[in-house]
Amino acid sequence: MKWSIEVGRYDRSQNPSGPNVHGYPPPYEAAPAKRYQIFEVELDDQAMVLDGLIAIREYQDESLAVRCACRSAICGSCGMWINGKANLACTTKLREVAQDGKVRVESPPSMPVIRDLVSDMTPFWKKNLSVRPWLEGKKPVPQGLEEYRVPNAAMENLIQEVSCISCGLCLMDCESFAINPDFLGPAALAKAYRYADDPRDATVKQRLGDYSQANGIWECTHCYMCVDRCPKGVAPLDQILKLRRMAVDAGFTNNAGTRHALAFAESVRDSGRLNELTLLPKSVGLFNIPAQLRALPTALNMLRAGKMPPIIHHKIPGVDRIKNIFKKVGGLFK
Amino acid sequence: MILDHDVVVLGAGLAGMRAGLEAARNGVNVAIVSKVHPVRSHSGAAQGGINAALGAGDSWEIHAFDTIKGSDYLADQDAVEVMTSEAPQDIIELEHMGVIFYRNDEGKLGTRAFGGASKARTYFVGDITGQALLYTLYDQTLKSGVKVYEEWFATALYMVDGACRGVVCIDMMTGELNLLRAKAVIIASGGMGRVYEPSTNALICTGDGIALAYRAGAPLMDMEMVQYHPTTLKGSGFLMTEAARGEGAYLLNRDGERFMQRYAPKMMELASRDVVSRAETIEIAEGRGIDGNVLLDLRHLGRDVIMSKLPQIHEIALDFLGIDMVTDPVPVRPGMHYIMGGVRTDTDGATPIPGLYAAGECACVSVHGGNRLGANSLLDTLVFGRRSGLASSAYVKTVAAIASGEEFLAAEQRRIAALMTRPYAGETHARLRLELGMLMDAKVGVYRDEAGLQEALAGVEQLKRRYQSVAVGDKSRVYNQALTFVLELGYMLDCAEATVHGAITRKESRGAQSRTDYPQRNDADWLKHVVLRYQDGQPPSIDYLPVTITKWPPQERTY
Numbered sequence: 083m084k085w086s087i088e089v090g091r092y093d094r095s096q097n098p099s100g101p102n103v104h105g106y107p108p109p110y111e112a113a114p115a116k117r118y119q120i121f122e123v124e125l126d127d128q129a130m131v132l133d134g135l136i137a138i139r140e141y142q143d144e145s146l147a148v149r150c151a152c153r154s155a156i157c158g159s160c161g162m163w164i165n166g167k168a169n170l171a172c173t174t175k176l177r178e179v180a181q182d183g184k185v186r187v188e189s190p191p192s193m194p195v196i197r198d199l200v201s202d203m204t205p206f207w208k209k210n211l212s213v214r215p216w217l218e219g220k221k222p223v224p225q226g227l228e229e230y231r232v233p234n235a236a237m238e239n240l241i242q243e244v245s246c247i248s249c250g251l252c253l254m255d256c257e258s259f260a261i262n263p264d265f266l267g268p269a270a271l272a273k274a275y276r277y278a279d280d281p282r283d284a285t286v287k288q289r290l291g292d293y294s295q296a297n298g299i300w301e302c303t304h305c306y307m308c309v310d311r312c313p314k315g316v317a318p319l320d321q322i323l324k325l326r327r328m329a330v331d332a333g334f335t336n337n338a339g340t341r342h343a344l345a346f347a348e349s350v351r352d353s354g355r356l357n358e359l360t361l362l363p364k365s366v367g368l369f370n371i372p373a374q375l376r377a378l379p380t381a382l383n384m385l386r387a388g389k390m391p392p393i394i395h396h397k398i399p400g401v402d403r404i405k406n407i408f409k410k411v412g413g414l415f416k
Numbered sequence: 417m418i419l420d421h422d423v424v425v426l427g428a429g430l431a432g433m434r435a436g437l438e439a440a441r442n443g444v445n446v447a448i449v450s451k452v453h454p455v456r457s458h459s460g461a462a463q464g465g466i467n468a469a470l471g472a473g474d475s476w477e478i479h480a481f482d483t484i485k486g487s488d489y490l491a492d493q494d495a496v497e498v499m500t501s502e503a504p505q506d507i508i509e510l511e512h513m514g515v516i517f518y519r520n521d522e523g524k525l526g527t528r529a530f531g532g533a534s535k536a537r538t539y540f541v542g543d544i545t546g547q548a549l550l551y552t553l554y555d556q557t558l559k560s561g562v563k564v565y566e567e568w569f570a571t572a573l574y575m576v577d578g579a580c581r582g583v584v585c586i587d588m589m590t591g592e593l594n595l596l597r598a599k600a601v602i603i604a605s606g607g608m609g610r611v612y613e614p615s616t617n618a619l620i621c622t623g624d625g626i627a628l629a630y631r632a633g634a635p636l637m638d639m640e641m642v643q644y645h646p647t648t649l650k651g652s653g654f655l656m657t658e659a660a661r662g663e664g665a666y667l668l669n670r671d672g673e674r675f676m677q678r679y680a681p682k683m684m685e686l687a688s689r690d691v692v693s694r695a696e697t698i699e700i701a702e703g704r705g706i707d708g709n710v711l712l713d714l715r716h717l718g719r720d721v722i723m724s725k726l727p728q729i730h731e732i733a734l735d736f737l738g739i740d741m742v743t744d745p746v747p748v749r750p751g752m753h754y755i756m757g758g759v760r761t762d763t764d765g766a767t768p769i770p771g772l773y774a775a776g777e778c779a780c781v782s783v784h785g786g787n788r789l790g791a792n793s794l795l796d797t798l799v800f801g802r803r804s805g806l807a808s809s810a811y812v813k814t815v816a817a818i819a820s821g822e823e824f825l826a827a828e829q830r831r832i833a834a835l836m837t838r839p840y841a842g843e844t845h846a847r848l849r850l851e852l853g854m855l856m857d858a859k860v861g862v863y864r865d866e867a868g869l870q871e872a873l874a875g876v877e878q879l880k881r882r883y884q885s886v887a888v889g890d891k892s893r894v895y896n897q898a899l900t901f902v903l904e905l906g907y908m909l910d911c912a913e914a915t916v917h918g919a920i921t922r923k924e925s926r927g928a929q930s931r932t933d934y935p936q937r938n939d940a941d942w943l944k945h946v947v948l949r950y951q952d953g954q955p956p957s958i959d960y961l962p963v964t965i966t967k968w969p970p971q972e973r974t975y
Contacts, residue, residue: 203453219514232523
């Protein structure tokens with residue numbers, strides 16, 4: 083079968099003084115131009131995108147740069163944009179993504195580019211490093227040939243994150259990262275959960291405090307992009323939500339994220355619907371005037387677009403039944 | 417640029433990171449250099465587990481015997497004793513570092529059965545044991561602050577008066593050549609799987625460190641011992657872990673027969689890998705295969721066991737063959753997987769070259785002899801990675817500061833520049849690589865004979881001549897993979913040549929070396945290692961080393 087693969091070409095050495103293709107928020111068209119080049123390859127209908135790229139690199143254009151090693155979603159090297167979605171080239175079948183035999187691959191605009199399909203993963207690794215991704219073992223460390231005694235379930239609980247291959251797909255398409263480059267991002271926070279919920283770690287409380295800071299667990303907007311993109315079922319958002327619960331339970335509630343969640347829940351508990359007017363002040367703090375002023379342009383835009391919430395907030399009928407649900411759930415929101 | 421460290425480790429897989437950590441713990445200035453980011457290393461693809469005699473009723477002596485028997489008595493027994501007796505402490509240390517090993521009902525480490533082992537002594541994390549270990553060691557490397565040069569590609573070892581004093585690397589990001597000057601270099605760059613096509617190995621397993629050490633004068637040992645794994649996926653050749661059979665999977669021929677009963681009535685599917693691979697090859701050759709494969713049947717294990725203990729191979733079979741192993745058997749065949757041979761070292765990882773150490777798959781201590789047992793390779797990387805890190809950090813204290821290196825670096829820069837400007841003459845690295853791989857698989861595979869090996873030798877020699885005219889089809893400085901592929905092909909050809917010479921030399925059948933023209937093991941003449949030394953422009957010189965026997969005299973080997 084003949085496939086047409088359109089590849090985004092870029093060479094940092096050819097653009098020495100030009101801007102890096104880095105951190106451009108949507109719309110990504112604003113990023114410096116890369117050149118697109120179309121290659122035709124002959125491969126069967128089981129072929130993966132990576133098979134196509136290797137065929138190009140080996141027999142058509144040796145200058146095509148693409149990272150790959152294992153070819154089976156283990157090494158995590160070949161994360162890239164395939165038709166505008168972050169994906170692994172090695173396990174994406176051409177026939178599943180090609181339309182009329184055509185597919186477009188490129189490095190994602192959310193990452194700096196080194197060459198062609200080779201992204202500079204430095205932002206990814208820096209975020210990983212910043213969550214203190216190693217065990218701080220409880221003291222005393224078992225002596226001799228003794229292991230830490232822990233239930234198997236506690237270890238199995240962590241396999242989901244340990245399955246992460248650091249391909250970076252989750253970060254490449256993360257909506258929060260797109261608008262805030264300092265957000266720790268899905269993979270690093272999933273890794274944070276892996277160590278925070280390890281029964282052998284001695285620093286859980288400190289970890290939860292750290293992860294509750296700005297750019298941490300509360301910066302995620304639950305868009306589920308990371309869950310969708312992850313090729314290994316790590317579901318980073320699920321790990322972030324677990325961290326939030328752990329952090330709130332541990333008492334780290336004095337932050338905008340927790341206040342926002344509480345204000346949200348209280349509004350639903352008390353009226354059966356969301357009171358958007360009070361959500362912002364309650365989240366950032368009632369007397370935090372600067373933060374509220376910063377939101378003013380957004381509020382004005384909403385007003386102009388006819389999206390202003392009603393000034394008078396009405397309860398829905400039967401709100402008592404919702405209160406009962408909250409009572410049953412318990413926790414902070416009873 | 418010239419950068420100084422006490423110890424430089426080439427390779428950031430399990431052996432390399434373990435060596436780097438140990439050297440750092442001993443207070444020397446250590447750097448790890450790798451052509452890929454550490455977590456991309458091929459150690460991460462190890463699936464099944466890691467062996468240690470830690471449980472009740474097991475002992476390191478039994479583990480040692482299983483290993484020696486598995487090796488077809490070619491392993492050096494003093495080295496095996498070191499590995500198996502230190503294994504429990506290394507496993508426990510990994511657990512303390514944070515590896516999420518499977519636990520039994522008491523919350524202690526739990527095991528699974530594995531091939532060639534008389535006890536269940538394989539510790540594991542699902543079927544991603546290598547990945548779990550690799551990430552834990554990477555995390556520990558981050559914690560230690562050891563310097564890692566990522567995506568630096570090694571082109572030559574820096575030799576001063578017969579001692580190894582550094583390594584020249586291309587920084588892929590800039591294309592610049594740099595000399596990492598050091599008092600000791602530890603080669604931990606893994607195997608050479610891509611010399612064969614197909615292979616279970618990643619595309620990065622090209623024998624770089626083996627060839628660099630070989631060219632620098634370090635002898636290679638037992639290079640003919642190339643392991644074919646019995647269960648690699650039809651077509652793509654991806655690994656289907658031995659843990660599948662450890663958990664109880666069957667091997668079936670086209671008649672639905674568990675054919676291993678005719679080859680290894682006691683151990684059945686869990687006989688040593690060389691034994692099972694030969695059995696499959698015979699079944700297929702005698703017409704009892706299906707389309708060149710046999711079947712790996714896991715259906716009776718049930719969905720729960722498959723999904724909780726073998727999820728990765730379930731996913732791979734589904735992705736690449738569209739087969740759900742819960743409901744259908746998977747077609748598999750023997751495929752090149754591992755080399756037991758490599759750079760000859762002692763039990764401290766030291767090669768005969770001062771300042772040069774090796775650990776992991778690239779090294780030959782030898783603990784695997786003619787055939788490695790499953791789940792002994794991860795153990796090898798950790799024990800001998802640690803020991804080489806320790807030994808090298810003691811050694812560097814005896815070495816004065818290393819001077820100069822500018823000239824060597826400049827010569828290396830000229831060599832690479834000349835390669836970059838070589839005109840295209842019709843040969844590409846990709847075509848030669850493919851031809852080499854297919855030749856090696858056809859002639860130096862599970863079964864070998866003199867005629868086939870001579871064909872392989874002539875073929876490799878011809879490929880080496882053609883290699884002299886391969887051009888680099890990319891002129892950019894940044895991330896020039898065409899250049900590194902050409903250099904890799906050079907390493908692969910040297911490794912292939914050594915393998916073929918080893919196989920021609922050893923005129924017997926032992927472990928992975930099965931010669932149809934010499935079908936018996938011959939302890940009288942061949943209970944010895946084949947040692948190869950590089951000679952520029954000529955075939956390697958060959959001599960022999962005795963096998964160290966401590967407690968276990970060679971016996972007949974049955975499973």
